[in-house]
Amino acid sequence: MGVTEYKSLKNFAQWEIGLELFMLCDWERAIPIWCEFGQHANWSKATCAYALAIALYETGGEENLKEAQRLFSVVPTVIQKIGGKSEKFTSRKSRKFEVHGNRLLYPGIEFSYLLSGVPHTSRSTLFKTHSISQIYLIHVLNGTFVTQRILGCLALINLLYGICLRYVASRPGGDRDRRGSIACKWEERCRRVKRRHTGKLLEDK
Incomplete structure (x- = not known):
């Protein structure tokens, strides 16, 4: 060579x-x-x-x-x-x-x-990516970004969300028996992120 x-x-x-x-x-x-x-x-x-x-x-x-x-x-x-x-x-x-x-x-x-x-x-990184998307979604729904950008942002957020779910479920160990627990952990992470950042946004307002 x-x-x-x-x-x-x-x-x-x-x-x-x-x-x-x-x-x-x-x-x-x-x-x-x-x-x-x-x-x-x-x-x-x-x-x-x-x-x-x-x-x-x-x-x-x-x-x-x-x-x-x-x-x-x-x-x-x-x-x-x-x-x-x-x-x-x-x-x-x-x-x-x-x-x-x-x-x-x-x-x-x-x-x-x-x-x-x-x-x-890795699965752990995809969870991190999803959390980032959820944080931004909270900002959008609380009206902190101008209206013209919201639809484009939501489309990208939903794309990242779906892609993360698709590859987390297909990782080794993500078989049918475990997908339920993966989804539960995912939703719990979403709830924690929403509670934390919604409270912060309300304080900022």
């Missing part, structure tokens, strides 16, 4: 690691992965820039957010003349980021799902 083949293998490994770190919500560790991948991989520049922008955005911090905004603005300008589905998706989402006041709903998890990262994610 020559040097070129080893380089391609490394790029492929970085791609997979970056997606899995997104599903683990480990945004900070994903930054150097996507940064190096974008510098050395001969792949879609738009997709690489979008992935790095997501990692910076989700990590937070003033400097990270500034760089994320810059990268989101760059994405639509570097798509190929005949862009594939992933490039069209990243371009559309980058424009939405600006339209929605420099905000996106869990872009890392959505991006990983789009590129088939969910099937390789």
Whole structure:
């Protein structure tokens, strides 16, 4: 195997690691992965820039957010003349980021799902993803986000919810005898999240 083949293998490994770190919500560790991948991989520049922008955005911090905004603005300008589905998706989402006041709903998890990262994610992480969606749903139902965004947010939340349920149930050990207990644990987690965050929202109001 020559040097070129080893380089391609490394790029492929970085791609997979970056997606899995997104599903683990480990945004900070994903930054150097996507940064190096974008510098050395001969792949879609738009997709690489979008992935790095997501990692910076989700990590937070003033400097990270500034760089994320810059990268989101760059994405639509570097798509190929005949862009594939992933490039069209990243371009559309980058424009939405600006339209929605420099905000996106869990872009890392959505991006990983789009590129088939969910099937390789552990059950515990899927529970975490579901909890995040439930927290945001409480915010939406309490009217803390503008009306124009609610339907899109609810659609994405329901998608993440359904995807998580589908893969939690199909994991080893998630057979028919155990699916009832899995659902019970899931619903109990939802109730705890709702009680905690509903109370906080009422206090804020």
